[in-house]
Amino acid sequence: MRRRGKKMNGMDTGNIAYAMIKGGPLAPDLDGNVFFHDVKGGVEVMVEVRGLPPYKEGKNGEKPIGPHGFHLHEKGICEIGDPSDPFTSAGGHWNPGAQPHGNHAGDFPVLFSNGGYARMSFFTNKFSVKDVVGKGVIIHQSPDDYRSQPSGDAGKRLACGVIVPYTKSQT
Numbered sequence: 663m664r665r666r667g668k669k670m671n672g673m674d675t676g677n678i679a680y681a682m683i684k685g686g687p688l689a690p691d692l693d694g695n696v697f698f699h700d701v702k703g704g705v706e707v708m709v710e711v712r713g714l715p716p717y718k719e720g721k722n723g724e725k726p727i728g729p730h731g732f733h734l735h736e737k738g739i740c741e742i743g744d745p746s747d748p749f750t751s752a753g754g755h756w757n758p759g760a761q762p763h764g765n766h767a768g769d770f771p772v773l774f775s776n777g778g779y780a781r782m783s784f785f786t787n788k789f790s791v792k793d794v795v796g797k798g799v800i801i802h803q804s805p806d807d808y809r810s811q812p813s814g815d816a817g818k819r820l821a822c823g824v825i826v827p828y829t830k831s832q833t
């Protein structure tokens with residue numbers, strides 16, 4: 663089988679991009695990063711954040727806090743805007759294939775907090791790294807139900823990041 667790209671840490675890698683994640687007014691301690699590596703057949707996504715808010719059960723019609731919806735949004739613009747409803751600047755879900763929510767290219771697994779810390783890595787074949795440079799990464803207050811349209815009912819936006827190309831000099 664032919665392999666494309668350079669090899670690093672056992673993975674085929676071509677392009678690498680990343681987003682620095684910064685919490686807004688609803689989660690000021692939240693920060694971390696998300697890396698996107700081109701691998702064979704798709705992209706490996708690796709996320710690490712700290713400072714997620716404590717879990718809170720959803721009661722009396724309120725949404726739970728956590729696990730946290732996690733998506734790519736169509737605009738790489740992280741302006742706080744309204745502090746009670748931050749980061750609407752990032753727009754809606756990135757959905758280049760005009761799919762129903764649950765099958766958007768930017769629909770990711772939820773983030774589970776471990777005392778505020780979350781780390782996850784997963785594979786997707788729905789895009790390559792060059793497709794997502796310039797897009798936004800959003801972490802939401804509430805879980806994604808993967809069926810409410812158009813965005814999974816994941817609630818307010820805790821944190822935002824803009825995906826940029828990764829180069830060694832940026833470490």
Ligand SMILES: [Cu+2]
Pocket residue numbers: 731732733734735755800802813816
């Ligand atoms: Cu989202």
